Amino acid sequence: MAMSEHDIADLIGSDPAAMRILRAADTLGLPETxxxxxxxxxxxTVHLVTCHGPDDLTGLLVRPSPAFDTEDGRAAVLRRAGEKGWIERWPGLRLAVGQRHHI
Structure with a gap:
């Protein structure tokens, strides 16, 4: 995705904590969208900024981010969901990791 510092600043203003989160997420690549x-x-006012849009978050859908949309990446997403107990915590959550997704 490679957001520039200017792009990030435009999205979240001068909030240093949010800037660090998005910079780290963009650089390291979080497994799930x-x-x-x-x-x-x-x-x-609450501001929500997302790297891949809000639809998966608000729709309770877990799928690999583009950097993790590989066989190993999808396995990592399943592992994280299990280790963190997401399905038990949010019963309506859907996992979409069985095939390659184009976001």
């Missing part, structure tokens, strides 16, 4: 998010509170 729904986990690459930053939430900030500015002037009493």
């Amino acid at each position: 729904a986990t690459c998010v930053a939430v900030t509170l500015r002037a009493g």
Whole structure:
């Protein structure tokens, strides 16, 4: 995805914590599209910034981010979901990791 510092600043303003989250997520690549998010509170308003759009997060869909859309990456996503107990915590959560996705 490779967001520039300017792109990130345009999205979240000068919130240093959110900037660090998105920079790290963009650089390292988070395994799931729904986990690459930053939430900030500015002037009493909550701002949600996502690397891959909000639909997977708000739709309770877990799928690999583009960097992890490989056989090994999809296995990592399944492992993380199991280790973190996501299905038990959020019963409506859907895992879409069985095949390659084009985001």
